[in-house]
Amino acid sequence: MDNETSRTADYFLVKLINEELDAAPFDRTMCTRFPPEPNGYLHIGSAYAIQTNVEIAQTYNGKFHLRFDDTNPLKEDIAYVNAIIEDIKWLGYDPGEHIYFGSDYAERIYDAAVILIKRGKAYVCDLTPVDVSAYRGTLTEPGVDSPYRERSIEENLILFASMRNGDFKAGASVLRAKIDMRSPNINLRDPILFRIVHASHYRTGSDWCIYPMYDFAHPIQDAIEGITYSLCSIEFKDHRPLYEWVLRELNIPAPPRQREFGRLSLTGVVTSKRFLRQLVEGGYVDGWDDPRLPTLRGMRRRGYTPESIRSFIAEIGSIRTQSTVDISLLDHCLRQDLKEKTVSVMAVLKPLKVVITNYPEGASEMLMIDNNSENASLGSREVPFSRTLYIERDDFEELPPKGFHRLSPHAEVRLKGAYFIRCEEVVKDELTGEITELRCTYDPDTKSGTGFTGRKVKGTIHWVDAAQAVKAEVRLYHELLLAPSVPGEDGGNWADAINPESLVIVSNAWIEPFAKHARPEQQFQLFRHGYCCVDSKHSPGENLVFNRTVPLKDSWNKK
Missing domain, CATH: 3.40.50.620 (HUPs)
Known part of the structure; x- marks a missing residue:
């Protein structure tokens, strides 16, 4: 065996x-x-x-x-x-x-x-x-x-x-x-x-x-x-x-x-075939392979691997009676399986434009970045860098709270695999007051991989090059049901039981060009966002669609 x-x-x-x-x-x-x-x-x-x-x-x-x-x-x-x-x-x-x-x-x-x-x-x-x-x-x-x-x-x-x-x-x-x-x-x-x-x-x-x-x-x-x-x-x-x-x-x-x-059940998950059929035939989910369902087709589409499922079942061991297992154990087994065999890529889900004012206009360069920091055998790749970038909107605070070590006015951070940048100016929409652009400067002597040992910064943030980044849709999944019980058991209505945040679609994400040739079901780790895979219904030539399988945070380890 x-x-x-x-x-x-x-x-x-x-x-x-x-x-x-x-x-x-x-x-x-x-x-x-x-x-x-x-x-x-x-x-x-x-x-x-x-x-x-x-x-x-x-x-x-x-x-x-x-x-x-x-x-x-x-x-x-x-x-x-x-x-x-x-x-x-x-x-x-x-x-x-x-x-x-x-x-x-x-x-x-x-x-x-x-x-x-x-x-x-x-x-x-x-x-x-x-x-x-x-x-x-x-x-x-x-x-x-x-x-x-x-x-x-x-x-x-x-x-x-x-x-x-x-x-x-x-x-x-x-x-x-x-x-x-x-x-x-x-x-x-x-x-x-x-x-x-x-x-x-x-x-x-x-x-x-x-x-x-x-x-x-x-x-x-x-x-x-x-x-x-x-x-x-x-x-x-x-x-x-x-x-x-x-x-x-x-x-x-x-x-x-x-x-x-014993029969296996998972917290927050419907495993009864009868109830699954009600969800599918009632149009509450996107078919039997909806990534929110515990069907093997849905789990595969979401990005669970057969190895992680087998490992999860082995971890459970023998069950004598009806047992409900915390789904965080399944997610833990998935993270353990993926952490050393997936390529880590940079993706920005809520983009904020950054213009590096002292970087030459029209210039660009290729920077080297590790494919996986935990597994050197996966090698490295080139990432384009130029004057205009996107960073995560959450990585900037105009009035930063104590302990905030990302970008803020007149503060300095490292761009992952690149340079130190400093925010010099915040540009806002005149009507809404929303921040539309950050104007920053970079220090060319702080390039990653060159042995720079000068001043230190506490924060490192990810980014993508605006000129060459690839548009993508990222689907974030959460528990399907709002409560542990299901309508089929208590006489309620499925429409009232579905978590409205069980699927959050981010349609304006940008990902580094390395991923543009990704094949269906190919898996990646998105920096800070979690593990994901290319949706199996994605067709080459269309905009990329990623399904987030599981966030990086491992609640099972804490338990």
């Missing part, structure tokens, strides 16, 4: 599996699986589940399967399949030839249902969906037997065949397991195994009009593929008795074992 993603020896799933294998070993190779439904996109919680399954397989020199749970034609699409495969490969876990589809097992799952009917363990029920729910009971009240529960095996076989042949409308009948309507576990109160859906499937077309429920299909699919450990998140723990019932009633030898781990 890769040292980057290996977890500590106290990883509870490893301990559990070791104990179980010592007591009852399998006669086949360890095999785990990740079974997404192709009706949406993967998110950070999916990454946790994928990495957990991959690591368990690697720990025991086994195999990892990607299997699509595609038994609902109303919501699934090949576009989601392709996106999920792409995202898993981007994350660093290529399933290779081990990509499977639940729909390929349709005939075998149907045959399994017929076996249960013949054994008196399943029956066709004609209750309406509303009545099925009402008969099921509550957490405190037992369920009530369906009036169709005692149909004969022969009648059930005929009715189930009629369901398959398309003789009934959707919702007219379902196939249910015959277990125990008084079980304290509601999942065992005669759960639905098959339902009627008259819709074309993206793989099987119109071959089928009945489709198995996940809780029935899942254990059968696992058995077909030889899965040893079906590892899933904690909300499926109450479903485990049904998983085991299906395998037991079908007499599956050496059946797969379902075991659960």
Whole structure:
């Protein structure tokens, strides 16, 4: 297993599996699986589940399967399949030839249902969906037997065949397991195994009009593929008795074992697929790859690296129950990954014009600056310098407070990689009083890299050459939601829950010309502003668009 993603020896799933294998070993190779439904996109919680399954397989020199749970034609699409495969490969876990589809097992799952009917363990029920729910009971009240529960095996076989042949409308009948309507576990109160859906499937077309429920299909699919450990998140723990019932009633030898781990949530982040869909379909965000979303597509577009995501999951370690992790840990892992491998460039987001009055008009020069001060192997580059520059408006104060070590009237600072400059005059708009220009002088003897050891200045500020700087748009991202709760949970309105400052677009930024040939998803560190990447939807020849991935300040280190 890769040292980057290996977890500590106290990883509870490893301990559990070791104990179980010592007591009852399998006669086949360890095999785990990740079974997404192709009706949406993967998110950070999916990454946790994928990495957990991959690591368990690697720990025991086994195999990892990607299997699509595609038994609902109303919501699934090949576009989601392709996106999920792409995202898993981007994350660093290529399933290779081990990509499977639940729909390929349709005939075998149907045959399994017929076996249960013949054994008196399943029956066709004609209750309406509303009545099925009402008969099921509550957490405190037992369920009530369906009036169709005692149909004969022969009648059930005929009715189930009629369901398959398309003789009934959707919702007219379902196939249910015959277990125990008084079980304290509601999942065992005669759960639905098959339902009627008259819709074309993206793989099987119109071959089928009945489709198995996940809780029935899942254990059968696992058995077909030889899965040893079906590892899933904690909300499926109450479903485990049904998983085991299906395998037991079908007499599956050496059946797969379902075991659960905790579900991952992040502070200030929506990870529920249902809520993500509401945000996307309601137009509150810019699609499934909106950089404010925790989808892998959104995180990739924002600039998170697969290495940082894997490192973050490794830092979390084992989760036994539902856990919420501070997102600052994820940002910390990203900074650790990027700090020594990204080129640092100068960009001015709120430009203030500076004219160096004693620099020759029409003259310019190229200055050398390090690509990354922490990693000399990244080398250096040339930066143009001339009479007119832009600096950050925040780097100048006409009436500087105590401790302000940047530029102010008659004060001196160093321009990063260049010269000392002194502000001699402040030019303002006559109508608004806004500062429009600073007129400064420079000291030619203070050029960086020349061994200057004269007087010192306390402040260094970044800048760009006005003549050659490149216009850019910089998008600054913050938490999407104003409060920890989400409208889907408390009945509120998404429009009221969205943080209006979750996306701040800076449309008049200037960046040094080094970045003008940047490719989509290429990452940089913008001096003082943070790590960013070129937006993946940027087209060459258009104005550059940068997405800020994360600021430089690391709040996790303080914690």
